[in-house]
Amino acid sequence: MQGKPVGFTTSIPMEILLAAGRKPVDLNNIFIEDPESYRRVEEAEERGFPRNTCGWIKGIYSAARKEGLEEVIAVTQGDCSNTHALMEVLEEEGIRIFPFAYPYDRDPDLLRLQIQKMAEHFGTTLKAAEVVKQSLEPLRAKIREIDRETWEGNRVTGQENHYYQVCASDFRGDPVLYEAEVDRFLAEVAKRKPFHGGPRIGFIGVPPITNGIYEAIEEMGGRVVYNEIQRQFAMPAEGRGLVDQYLMYTYPYSIYGRLEDVQGQIRQREVSGIIHYAQAFCFRQIEDILFRKRLEVPVLTLEGDKPGVLDQRTRIRIEAFVEMLNG
Numbered sequence: 570m571q572g573k574p575v576g577f578t579t580s581i582p583m584e585i586l587l588a589a590g591r592k593p594v595d596l597n598n599i600f601i602e603d604p605e606s607y608r609r610v611e612e613a614e615e616r617g618f619p620r621n622t623c624g625w626i627k628g629i630y631s632a633a634r635k636e637g638l639e640e641v642i643a644v645t646q647g648d649c650s651n652t653h654a655l656m657e658v659l660e661e662e663g664i665r666i667f668p669f670a671y672p673y674d675r676d677p678d679l680l681r682l683q684i685q686k687m688a689e690h691f692g693t694t695l696k697a698a699e700v701v702k703q704s705l706e707p708l709r710a711k712i713r714e715i716d717r718e719t720w721e722g723n724r725v726t727g728q729e730n731h732y733y734q735v736c737a738s739d740f741r742g743d744p745v746l747y748e749a750e751v752d753r754f755l756a757e758v759a760k761r762k763p764f765h766g767g768p769r770i771g772f773i774g775v776p777p778i779t780n781g782i783y784e785a786i787e788e789m790g791g792r793v794v795y796n797e798i799q800r801q802f803a804m805p806a807e808g809r810g811l812v813d814q815y816l817m818y819t820y821p822y823s824i825y826g827r828l829e830d831v832q833g834q835i836r837q838r839e840v841s842g843i844i845h846y847a848q849a850f851c852f853r854q855i856e857d858i859l860f861r862k863r864l865e866v867p868v869l870t871l872e873g874d875k876p877g878v879l880d881q882r883t884r885i886r887i888e889a890f891v892e893m894l895n896g
């Protein structure tokens with residue numbers, strides 16, 4: 570039985586929370602799985618969040634309030650500068666904030682220090698978190714198997730790949746229950762026949778706020794065989810200690826590490842085109858310049874703003890891209 574939930578604004582070493590007997594809650598997942606996620610954005614705007622700020626920030630804010638959380642870990646470096654203002658507003662509303670910073674230069678000593686500070690704050694130790702990390706290895710290996718079944722076994726869809734990897738950021742609050750869900754899914758996958766044909770597409774950038782992108786790509790004959798950031802949330806590097814695991818995680822550090830990772834995956838998975846999802850009002854949109862310049866396959870950039878279904882214009886752009894890749 571787990572103790573009080575602790576929310577967080579993006580992936581953090583949640584092994585610490587588990588070692589401390591706390592329940593990890595990724596606020597992004599709570600927001601986007603809310604059947605009224607659109608309403609959560611509106612609520613934040615009603616409380617004064619500007620229209621021209623990112624929908625994820627507004628959604629995270631409302632999710633933290635709706636969940637009635639007492640404590641939130643705010644990632645102040647390595648994610649999003651908007652988080653600074655978000656944490657100040659949450660603090661003002663009585664939510665305790667613990668700041669966590671990924672060192673931009675990937676310095677292992679600084680990262681170790683951050684993890685140690687976090688362990689002390691939650692009343693546990695790095696050593697106890699290492700034990701939790703080891704105990705999670707079989708589950709992480711199963712999630713890697715889902716990913717392998719996506720690009721090599723060709724029996725898992727892009728949407729399924731997205732879901733099972735994105736949930737690895739908090740294991741839906743309970744790794745034991747989540748592992749049972751993963752086991753059921755893998756048993757079902759084992760009975761499937763491989764999917765055939767279609768251009769192999771990679772999806773990079775933050776997870777989309779818009780519903781239906783994967784389904785649209787697959788309806789049009791494309792196959793998403795790679796989800797960059799979702800795969801990172803699942804911690805794909807095997808057999809390392811806790812500090813190393815979060816050093817190998819590319820998302821919080823320089824874009825050049827991400828580029829190297831994406832280029833390697835494009836080759837391994839035989840990806841013929843990349844869809845780069847960029848969130849409206851996000852500083853990461855600027856990184857599109859580098860992805861377009863450096864990636865060796867065609868790139869389609871899509872932008873989403875608020876939760877909702879895929880708009881017609883974006884659908885037509887995806888269709889044209891899939892047709893182009895089909896040659």
Ligand code: SF4
Nearest residue numbers: 623625626649848851
């Ligand atoms: S999508 Fe961009 S602006 Fe929005 S929370 Fe993520 S990093 Fe920040």
